[in-house]
Amino acid sequence: MTSQIKRGVSLYSYQHEYVHGTMNLEDCVAAAAKEGALGIETLGEQMIPGFPFPGQADLPDSFYSWWKDLMAKYGTTPTVHDMFLDTKRYRGRLLNHDEMVDSLKRDIRHTAKLGAKGIRIIVNTPPEVVESAAPYAAEHGVWMGVEVHSPYSFEDGWIKRHLEVAERVGTDVVGCVPDMGIFVHRLPRVVVDRALRDGADPELAREIVDTYNSHGDSQALFDRLERQGVDGVTLGLARNGIHMIAQPVDCLREHAEFIKHIHAKFYEMHQAEGTDYWHEYSIPYHEIVPVLDEIGYDGYLSSEYEGNRHIEDAEPVDSITQVAAHQGMLKALIGEEN
């Protein structure tokens, strides 16, 4: 049986090459399209210079017509716009409710003009702000999905409040975007190796990894190391053991009705013995994809490469190869034929 799951890429994946000037926005779209990842997720404030602040004029129509031509050229579809909410924009005070709603309305207009279907709501956005903006989003034919991102999980009160908004206004307008970083079942090697290069204590690093990977009490270990006054780098690695989470994959099943889009986060693709595609070291995609299939998820798996920043000090970053390998894995797990 062929899955309904579609493949895409968040251009976040290519940030290293973009910043270093070796790839521009079009190159990023082309790289994704080359792997058959036809759903393109963008961050306005990353690769669209001049993306307006709330209260400033929207991007010119010429930008959006260029963008539509670009999508047509590569046969790609805009999927999701990743919004941000700069609650700390002004010194000495946080944005008020109306300012936050205003910021989100800018994102809704941008999403509609891109031709994308949805917005990834950054997790610091209050549920009541999403609720206030819901009629405006519906009017523009755009849904909003709060990112379920570690250290938050579906069990968190804040996420539950967002999903209550979805129940009130309808899951056609509000839902969620789970980030597969909630399923980090092994501490990423790239994170551990970076800490070791930065001078983390190797013995303690091993204990941190063992505790995390065996689902032990990472918080207690962190507290103990903090009390002992261990060095900042080792303590930082221990903190990773708290911030990263390993939820049971089944939680996707229980929240199926709310899932609009998926951030297919990954840290490191590597060759695995006996299979014809590369594997992600820390996140069990071979368990995740079958569950998504089973619940009839028909949205996108949007590859989000995050290993780049953990290796940049030691080796050349090659996001194109990493994303291609991740897409190869998704393709195999989805059971796509071609």
Add this chain to the structure above:
Amino acid sequence: MFDELIIREGSVRNVTGPDGEVTGFSFDSHIPYYRGLGLSMVEVPEVTVDGEAVPGEDLRFTYNGVTRTFDELADVTDVRWELRTFATITVLRPGGLAPGEHEVHVNLRLRVSYLPFISENRFTRRVTVA
């Protein structure tokens, strides 16, 4: 992230005032973040030269041709430090960097709204001044 671009390679140089005297040194810097941020969210960085901390009031930030103190920067809410662009950070220091080797360390601190703490981004570069 983009740590090595916090002090762009080859960009550390002495700067001279109107009378030709060396008033300090500067370097080019990229925002250590995956998206652009309004300048108001760039906090006063920690800069140390050969282990010695530079007072915040001796730092200047130049972006798009406009030079500001970090105190002034805190009110600039409508200009974004875009990716792929470099700001120049100037350290006021009579005489600048003397000829020879120096170690410049920068901790660029950003007020990232979804983090409960200030984002700290450190990089150290050894430079040789001719």
